[in-house]
Amino acid sequence: MTMDLVLIDDHELIRSGLRRTFEAQDDMTVVAELSTCAQARAAVWTGPALVTVVDVNLPDGSGLDLVPQLRELAPNMGIVVLTMLDSDEHLLRALDGGASAFVTKSAASCELVAAVRHAAASPHAFTAADLAGAMRRRMAAGRGVTLTARERDVLDLLKLGIPVSSVAARLCISSSTAKAHISKVYEKLGVENRTQAIMEALRLGLLAS
Amino acid sequence: MGVTTGVSAGRRSGALASGRGSVQHDGRRQVHAGAPTKLQTAKPASRSSRLNDQHPKAMAVFRSCLLALSLVVIVLTQPNTLSGCWVIPLAAPELYIRGRIVPDRQLSLLGFWWTSLSALAVLWTGGGHSPMLPATAVGVFFAGLGGGFFASLEASGLCSALLLGVWLVGHGQLHESTHDYLGMSAQWVLLSVGFGSAGSWIGRHNTSTEFGSAQRYAEARALIEQLRSVTTKLPGSLDVATTCEVLLESCLDACHATVGAVLLHVGDAYLVPITMRGVTRVPWRHPSVGPGPMQIAWETGQPVIDTRPADVSAGNPGRRAGSTLFVVPVLSPDGVLALVALQVPNAAQFTEEAMKAVRATVEEYAIRLETATLFEQVRSAVTVEERSRLAHDMHDGVAQDVAYIGFELDLLHTKAARVDDALADSITQLRSRTTRIIQDIRASITDLRSSRSVERGLGSALSSCVRNAGAAGPLAVHLTLDESSFRLPAGAEIELFRVAHDFTKQACEGGSARNLWVTLVVEPPTAFLRLQHDGDFHPRDLGQRHSAQRLAMVGGRLLVAERAPSGLLVEASIGEDFS
Numbered sequence: 001m002t003m004d005l006v007l008i009d010d011h012e013l014i015r016s017g018l019r020r021t022f023e024a025q026d027d028m029t030v031v032a033e034l035s036t037c038a039q040a041r042a043a044v045w046t047g048p049a050l051v052t053v054v055d056v057n058l059p060d061g062s063g064l065d066l067v068p069q070l071r072e073l074a075p076n077m078g079i080v081v082l083t084m085l086d087s088d089e090h091l092l093r094a095l096d097g098g099a100s101a102f103v104t105k106s107a108a109s110c111e112l113v114a115a116v117r118h119a120a121a122s123p124h125a126f127t128a129a130d131l132a133g134a135m136r137r138r139m140a141a142g143r144g145v146t147l148t149a150r151e152r153d154v155l156d157l158l159k160l161g162i163p164v165s166s167v168a169a170r171l172c173i174s175s176s177t178a179k180a181h182i183s184k185v186y187e188k189l190g191v192e193n194r195t196q197a198i199m200e201a202l203r204l205g206l207l208a209s
Numbered sequence: 210m211g212v213t214t215g216v217s218a219g220r221r222s223g224a225l226a227s228g229r230g231s232v233q234h235d236g237r238r239q240v241h242a243g244a245p246t247k248l249q250t251a252k253p254a255s256r257s258s259r260l261n262d263q264h265p266k267a268m269a270v271f272r273s274c275l276l277a278l279s280l281v282v283i284v285l286t287q288p289n290t291l292s293g294c295w296v297i298p299l300a301a302p303e304l305y306i307r308g309r310i311v312p313d314r315q316l317s318l319l320g321f322w323w324t325s326l327s328a329l330a331v332l333w334t335g336g337g338h339s340p341m342l343p344a345t346a347v348g349v350f351f352a353g354l355g356g357g358f359f360a361s362l363e364a365s366g367l368c369s370a371l372l373l374g375v376w377l378v379g380h381g382q383l384h385e386s387t388h389d390y391l392g393m394s395a396q397w398v399l400l401s402v403g404f405g406s407a408g409s410w411i412g413r414h415n416t417s418t419e420f421g422s423a424q425r426y427a428e429a430r431a432l433i434e435q436l437r438s439v440t441t442k443l444p445g446s447l448d449v450a451t452t453c454e455v456l457l458e459s460c461l462d463a464c465h466a467t468v469g470a471v472l473l474h475v476g477d478a479y480l481v482p483i484t485m486r487g488v489t490r491v492p493w494r495h496p497s498v499g500p501g502p503m504q505i506a507w508e509t510g511q512p513v514i515d516t517r518p519a520d521v522s523a524g525n526p527g528r529r530a531g532s533t534l535f536v537v538p539v540l541s542p543d544g545v546l547a548l549v550a551l552q553v554p555n556a557a558q559f560t561e562e563a564m565k566a567v568r569a570t571v572e573e574y575a576i577r578l579e580t581a582t583l584f585e586q587v588r589s590a591v592t593v594e595e596r597s598r599l600a601h602d603m604h605d606g607v608a609q610d611v612a613y614i615g616f617e618l619d620l621l622h623t624k625a626a627r628v629d630d631a632l633a634d635s636i637t638q639l640r641s642r643t644t645r646i647i648q649d650i651r652a653s654i655t656d657l658r659s660s661r662s663v664e665r666g667l668g669s670a671l672s673s674c675v676r677n678a679g680a681a682g683p684l685a686v687h688l689t690l691d692e693s694s695f696r697l698p699a700g701a702e703i704e705l706f707r708v709a710h711d712f713t714k715q716a717c718e719g720g721s722a723r724n725l726w727v728t729l730v731v732e733p734p735t736a737f738l739r740l741q742h743d744g745d746f747h748p749r750d751l752g753q754r755h756s757a758q759r760l761a762m763v764g765g766r767l768l769v770a771e772r773a774p775s776g777l778l779v780e781a782s783i784g785e786d787f788s
Contacts, residue, residue, distance in 0.1 A: 011605070011609045011613075014616075017615075017616030017617060020617070024623065084604060084609070084612065084647075086651075105609075105612040106612065106644045106648060108615075108640065109616055109619035174508040176507060177504070180479075190669070
């Protein structure tokens with residue numbers, strides 16, 4: 001059975017290289033080439049063995065944000081995330097978004113073709129080079145976080161959704177000091193806002209759900 | 210493969226993620242905040258100018274209506290055939306507005322000549338009953354049109370002087386007919402003032418309509434000229450470190466202290482010791498860590514003096530030996546900009562006069578420090594933007610091109626493998642090299658973005674960097690972080706990060722390393738970074754000249770040596786030697 005492929009990448013040269021790579025395979029056909037998230041969302045996702053290869057950096061958004069939308073549009077479609085800058089963060093976001101595979105652009109073509117075949121066969125199973133390592137590092141990073149008693153107090157109050165001034169008042173400290181504690185909590189958890197901090201703290205077991 | 214983390218007890222726990230804002234990249238601070246400077250004196254466009262810019266056609270119609278009204282007034286006041294002649298001079302300004310046939314200064318001059326001649330003509334053609342009286346208003350109108358309101362007033366004054374002066378010269382004395390003449394003249398002089406005002410108003414709008422954008426460029430140019438002038442004529446400089454040095458020296462001189470520091474506020478609530486005297490590390494408690502004089506000064510914005518008696522049982526140096534700390538906040542309109550801390554062994558040294566002098570010095574330098582900080586932010590923002598642009602261009606340009614070549618080489622290899630094994634092997638080697646090039650480009654992109662990476666703190670950036678290194682290959686990463694509550698200057702953090710980044714990249718590229726050890730100790734204003742790997746050692750690794758030069762620019766040193774029993778050792782230090 002022939003696999004129909006859709007390529008989403010804003011670089012024409014890369015699309016050209018990918019098309020030639022896939023069409024060199026007997027069972028793969030590139031049926032569409034798109035260059036933006038908007039085009040991808042507007043496309044109708046049908047077909048029994050459709051696989052989409054999506055770049056991360058697109059002109060109108062991130063391919064990583066596009067993945068969950070594509071998954072919703074076509075639940076049984078294989079989604080391969082292709083990126084120039086690989087990192088644990090990208091890999092894990094692709095996993096969380098529902099992608100089927102994660103491949104870097106520096107990888108050999110055979111790796112990419114194998115990832116596409118995997119995505120077609122098991123769209124809901126994720127594969128990536130060093131996935132286990134990324135997971136292990138994430139767990140190790142989480143275990144390393146320890147908060148002081150004061151930071152735990154601040155985090156507990158943040159969970160209540162009260163403003164910084166109220167946090168300061170309840171702890172009998174100034175707003176500046178409260179902000180410093182909050183910054184420290186964000187820094188230790190590796191997050192940038194209150195919601196992320198609470199979610200991360202819950203995930204790491206630093207807060208009782 | 211993996212990461213092990215060690216954290217020194219009592220200092221900093223869970224240090225894998227350590228991020229703080231930085232001086233340059235604090236997006237919450239507005240560049241134009243603070244005390245007014247010369248740069249803020251640019252006159253904003255008036256409401257009427259904006260109206261003219263937004264509705265030029267409506268304003269043209271309005272001007273034409275005004276012209277028509279003027280003609281009606283003239284015809285009603287001088288109902289004779291000569292009135293029709295005034296259409297020509299009164300239409301001239303409109304022609305001027307439409308086509309700019311006469312430059313502004315020449316037009317103003319023309320107005321003055323016209324006014325003078327018309328005043329003389331009035332005297333020659335009948336005085337108070339002369340049909341030339343309205344011509345005086347036309348001249349004033351031209352003067353206002355070309356030279357503005359004050360030029361129109363000058364033209365009116367000239368007209369009055371001529372009408373009165375020449376009359377007196379010609380008639381010798383005042384008599385009954387003089388009253389009629391003076392009444393008519395005064396009436397037309399007043400009218401000419403009105404015409405002059407209208408002319409200046411129309412002239413201003415004409416300029417803003419046709420040359421609005423050029424005017425804005427001229428204003429921008431003037432502002433840049435002012436900035437250049439300000440930066441070259443300042444008594445000090447716009448460098449934060451130099452300003453802090455001078456401030457601290459002045460404060461130390463004022464109270465004869467030998468120990469002191471200037472700690473600059475960055476990010477949300479962090480302090481960076483920019484300059485210090487008499488100590489190698491900050492011996493006082495960070496405001497966010499616990500109560501103390503620093504915290505009180507930080508939170509209240511008031512100077513604080515704290516005397517600590519000697520702890521004879523401890524027998525330790527530092528504050529336990531007994532000392533007095535005087536903390537003076539440097540205030541800006543946004544709050545506390547920095548803290549100046551001065552320490553003396555004897556409280557008597559801080560006399561009222563000395564403290565008053567210190568406060569006065571700090572007050573004097575507050576605006577300098579704030580200006581230097583703002584300038585640094587602007588300069589850093591430009592640098593960061595440029596680096597981001599380069600990173601973006603590399604990512605979207607050469608990196609994609611090389612990736613494409615990689616795909617093509619794979620295809621070529623498939624075809625070559627069917628006919629010539631040797632050729633296929635060569636292509637495989639070429640493909641391997643291409644992959645390495647892509648990884649190098651990727652590393653360079655990361656390096657270009659490194660100034661953004663350290664926004665959240667050196668420890669955090671370093672953790673992320675080595676984690677990625679562990680992810681990219683079979684490298685076990687051993688990371689130990691020991692960071693103070695205070696931060697290093699942003700420039701020092703960036704350079705240390707680059708050293709670590711380059712070393713990590715080298716360890717990954719070598720392929721032979723199995724372990725990477727990273728130790729970071731930050732005790733502002735000093736810091737120590739030790740990097741080791743157990744891969745192959747190459748003599749060329751010793752020549753990290755560029756890293757050493759960059760580090761030297763922020764007061765650091767770099768040591769590169771062969772690691773025993775194998776591998777490479779790099780030590781980078783800033784400030785005092787940790788060894």
